[in-house]
Every structure is written in C-alpha cells, then in structure tokens.
Ligand code: HEM
C-alpha cells in the first residue's frame with residue numbers, strides 16, 4: 001500500500017521543529033510500524049537526506065522504549081499494543097498518517113520523534129524500590145503468604161513498561177497512571193509496605209517537581225496504555241497519599 | 248512534609264476539588280428542594296421558607312460553608328487548569344482525544360467557569376435582592392371586605408391580631424415599617440427610664456416581621472416582558488452546563504478521594520450520571536414553568 005506521512009522533524013532540542021510530508025510506497029500490511037519507518041529511513045539515507053530519529057529497543061512490546069503519537073493517539077489506533085507491535089494492516093492504502101513525538105513539558109524533544117523520558121527514572125529513584133538486598137539470599141517465594149487477589153493486582157501493576165503513553169495521551173500530561181502503577185506494585189505486597197509512606201510522598205513530590213500535570217480522571221491513559229494498567233491504581237495511590245500525608 | 252503535602256501537591260488539590268465539589272452536590276439537592284416550592288407550594292410557603300433560610304443560625308453556617316466551597320473550588324480548579332496547561336507547552340498537530348475520553352471530562356474548566364458566571368449572575372438577581380434591597384416588597388394578601396371593597400393586608404410572623412396588618416395603616420401614626428420589620432410607635436412616657444437623656448418624642452417597639460416577597464420577585468423576573476424569555480433560556484442553558492460538569496465530576500470526585508472498588512464502581516458511576524441528569528433537569532423545569540405556565 002501507498003501512504004502519505006506527516007512527520008515531526010526537529011534538529012535538536014533548541015530547534016523549533018515542523019511537520020514534513022513524505023510519501024512511502026509498497027508498504028506491506030505485515031510490516032510493523034517501526035519497520036515501515038525503517039524503510040522510509042533507508043530511502044532517505046539513499047537520497048542522502050537525514051533519516052528520521054525515533055526510539056526503539058526490544059521491538060516486542062516489553063521494553064517501553066518505542067513511543068510515537070500516531071494519528072492523534074499514543075502508540076497509534078490499536079489497543080493494548082506498543083508502536084513496535086502495531087501493524088501496517090491497521091491502516092488503509094492512501095491513508096495520511098501523522099507521526100509526532102510524545103508531548104509534555106517533562107518529556108523534552110531531543111531530536112525528531114525522540115523524547116527524553118528520564119523524568120520517569122528520577123521518579124523511580126525517589127522511591128520506586130524496596131531497600132532490601134534480594135540478590136544472593138533469595139527467600140522461598142511461598143515463605144510469606146500473600147492473598148492471591150493482591151498478588152494478581154501487584155503483578156498487573158508491575159506490567160507497566162514505563163513507555164509514557166499515559167503522559168502523552170493525557171490532556172494534562174499527567175504521569176498519574178505510571179506513578180500509581182509503580183506505587184501500587186509495591187504497596188500491595190508485604191515487602192513493599194515497610195516503606196510505603198515515604199515512597200508515595202516522595203514519588204508524588206518528584207512527579208510534581210518534574211512538571212507533569214494533575215489528574216482530571218478523564219481516563220485517556222487507561223485506554224491508551226499498551227499494558228492495560230487500570231485506573232484503580234490511581235485511586236489506590238490517592239488513598240495511599242491521603243493516609244501517608246496525615247501520618 | 249506531610250502538612251505542606253496536604254495543601255500544595257497536585258493530589259491534595261484534587262482532594263479539595265472533590266470534597267468541595269461533593270459538598271456542592273449536597274447543596275444542590277437542598278437548593279432544588281427549596282426551589283421546587285415555586286411549583287408545588289404557594290407564595291406564602293415559599294416566602295416563609297426564604298425567611299427561614301436567611302435567618303436560621305444552622306442554615307447560616309451551611310450557607311457560609313457553601314460560599315467557601317464555591318470560592319475554594321473555583322480558585323483551586325483554575326489553579327489546576329493553569330498548571331495542566333503548562334504541563335504541555337507544545338500541542339499536538341493532530342490529536343484525537345475523542346478516541347479515549349468523553350467531552351465533559353476534557354472541558355471541566357470551561358464548564359466550571361461558565362458555572363461561575365451563572366452563580367454570580369444568579370446571586371445578583373436573587374440573593375443580593377433578598378439580602379440587601381431595602382425596598383424589597385413584602386408579601387400582602389387581598390381580602391374582600393363585607394362592604395364589597397378590597398383591602399390589602401401584610402402577612403407577618405406575628406400571631407393573633409398582628410398576623411395581618413392593613414397596608415393602609417402602616418406608616419401611619421402608630422405603625423411603621425422599616426425594611427421587613429414592623430414597629431408600634433408610642434409616645435414617650437416622661438417618667439420612663441428609657442426616655443431619660445433622649446430627646447425623642449416617641450419610642451418604637453418591634454413586634455413582627457413581614458415576609459420579603461421573593462416569590463413575587465422571582466415570578467416577575469422570569470415573566471418580565473423584556474428579558475423574561477432570555478433569562479429562562481439562559482437559565483436552562485446553565486443547567487445543561489451543570490449537567491455536563493456533574494456527568495464527569497460526580498464519579499471523578501470519588502476516584503480523586505481514592506474510592507475505586509470494582510464492586511461499587513458501576514453503582515457510583517450510574518448514580519452520578521442519573522444525578523447529573525435529574526438534578527439540573529428539575530432545576531430547569533422551574534423557570535420554564537414560571538415563564539410559560541404559571542398564571543400571574
Ligand atoms: C454547583 C456548582 C459546582 C459543582 C456541584 C461542582 C462539582 C464538581 C465536582 C464533583 C468535580 C469533580 C472533582 C474531582 O474530579 O475530584 C468538579 C471538578 C471541577 N470543577 Fe466543579 N463544581 C461546581 C462549580 C464549579 C465552578 C464554579 C468552577 C469554576 C471554575 C468549577 C471548576 C471545576 C474544575 C476545573 C474541575 C476539574 C478539576 C480537575 O479535575 O482538574 N466547578 N466540580
């Protein structure tokens with residue numbers, strides 16, 4: 001199939017940037033979205049033009065490195081997938097596809113479609129861990145009894161890959177879904193309870209400091225999240241924070 | 248840390264939005280029940296209710312809480328909206344929020360600002376008149392005398408013979424009205440202690456209150472030949488705005504407070520949606536009824 005692409009091009013962090021039109025022909029419906037961009041870049045390279053910079057790593061939906069705001073949605077029109085798992089069969093011959101970087105004050109553009117998401121790392125460093133050395137002296141998994149339901153919810157929260165689609169989709173560029181997934185994954189387990197109070201206070205403070213917006217509960221994040229992280233986690237963080245700040 | 252966290256963080260701002268928002272929802276229910284008397288009760292009952300609402304100490308506390316909630320909710324909401332705008336300085340060229348959110352949820356600040364305009368206008372039109380207008384008419388009743396003539400009486404809080412005061416006699420020699428209060432005027436007794444050191448020749452004694460005729464003001468407002476229809480339409484439109492604000496807001500407030508339990512979510516959501524439709528609808532019916540159906 002033949003497609004028209006409108007891609008955000010920006011030389012570096014200081015460049016103003018603009019949308020540039022490209023035509024790409026003979027795209028196979030079986031290609032992934034990133035493979036389609038690889039083909040485009042090959043063509044640009046052959047013509048001696050600067051290829052389009054975009055993020056990726058695993059290309060199987062587990063690392064959270066790929067991003068892209070495609071036709072007005074984070075990770076494109078498909079549900080429950082990252083951009084690397086999005087297939088060109090989701091588009092039609094002759095379609096125009098807008099490709100933009102994730103937009104947020106806390107995610108500044110580095111180049112073209114590549115944004116700096118290290119704000120997420122700094123939030124993690126503010127408390128998204130447990131201070132116990134677990135390497136070398138691993139306990140038996142069943143030594144501490146944990147309710148199946150809690151274990152399941154903790155596991156679901158832990159599937160967040162930190163891609164930032166929640167921030168990109170949110171009208172307020174809020175990081176609540178990501179932070180609440182990281183808070184919940186530990187708050188639901190006995191090992192995580194020990195530092196739960198400081199954790200939620202510090203991670204929320206860091207989140208605010210990084211310049212993410214507040215949550216209006218629109219629910220865009222949950223719809224666009226490739227891992228189906230639930231809004232329940234945000235409510236859990238709201239509870240955790242309320243009790244923690246009254247302690 | 249903990250103390251400042253409860254005021255400054257984005258989460259805390261949302262707790263206050265939710266608390267004040269839900270309190271205002273309770274206020275709406277009370278206010279609606281009062282207003283519905285314009286349809287289901289007579290003028291005197293409505294005016295008696297209005298007097299109660301402006302004088303009862305418990306109601307006073309509730310009304311100050313309401314003023315506070317509106318101001319706090321509006322200021323907090325605008326602060327959040329500004330912060331949220333700043334969080335995305337460069338907008339998307341192509342954005343499809345309709346694919347993942349409902350319209351109301353994306354426009355809470357616009358809807359809220361419209362509500363603020365409505366609330367201010369509404370208070371100027373009715374609340375300020377009730378509280379500050381010195382020439383506010385008092386409720387009267389017309390009685391046919393045995394001779395066939397008609398005579399107007401003020402209805403008062405007094406009992407017995409002072410329950411009805413002939414309008415003609417008020418502001419005469421021994422009966423005066425100031426605001427909505429009636430006084431007997433008596434010549435000063437030279438020997439009384441009250442008269443000592445006073446050069447007044449008369450002395451007045453409060454004995455009853457009239458009922459400010461808010462019913463008449465309200466009916467006249469929505470039946471006004473110049474702007475009554477416009478006022479009715481604007482009121483109905485404002486209730487549509489309220490409906491959208493609540494359609495998202497009611498459920499959202501529970502989520503903000505951390506209440507999200509799969510067993511109850513559907514109940515909260517559906518109750519919120521019903522609330523967002525029924526309450527504004529009933530509010531809107533009142534001016535429509537007055538403008539089009541009430542016999543003046
Ligand atoms: C009778 C009047 C009002 C009622 C019953 C009401 C109710 C609510 C409720 C229940 C919420 C949800 C709170 C949450 O998400 O936690 C809300 C949100 C909001 N309200 Fe109101 N509200 C009223 C008037 C106003 C006014 C006058 C403004 C003025 C600006 C306003 C601005 C907002 C904003 C901006 C939000 C969204 C905040 C956010 O999530 O970012 N509201 N309202």
Ligand code: SF4
Nearest residue numbers: 160161163164166225
């Ligand atoms: S919550 Fe979902 S959208 Fe947000 S970072 Fe995690 S995986 Fe990505």
Ligand code: FES
Nearest residue numbers: 057059064066084
């Ligand atoms: S490249 Fe790893 S999730 Fe897409």
